[in-house]
Amino acid sequence: MGQxxxxxxxxxxxxxxIVARLESGEASLDEMIRLFQEGKRLGQQCRRQLTEWExxxxxxxxxxxxxxxxxxxxxxxEQE
Numbered sequence: 001m002g003q004x005x006x007x008x009x010x011x012x013x014x015x016x017x018i019v020a021r022l023e024s025g026e027a028s029l030d031e032m033i034r035l036f037q038e039g040k041r042l043g044q045q046c047r048r049q050l051t052e053w054e055x056x057x058x059x060x061x062x063x064x065x066x067x068x069x070x071x072x073x074x075x076x077x078e079q080e
Contacts (some may be wrong), residue, residue, distance in 0.1 A: 008049050011042045018042075 005016075021027055027035065055069040 005045065008046060011046050011049075015039055015042050015046070 022032060022035055022039075065080045
């Protein structure tokens with residue numbers, strides 16, 4: 001079975017469905033294990049996407065004198 005990439009929003013929505021089903025207590029043990037595995041894959045996909053986005057995000061900071069500085073999000077967070 002190939003790993004299908006879905007949008008972040010769809011992955012999060014599916015994760016919410018999985019959590020609700022697991023919390024309901026109505027799933028069989030086999031279904032719970034399958035759902036847990038699917039949830040783990042979706043969580044990893046979301047984490048990868050967030051990491052990629054974080055690397056791409058740039059924060060524009062207006063410096064004194066009106067100059068504009070563009071810096072990476074990671075560098076900005078380290079300064080705080």
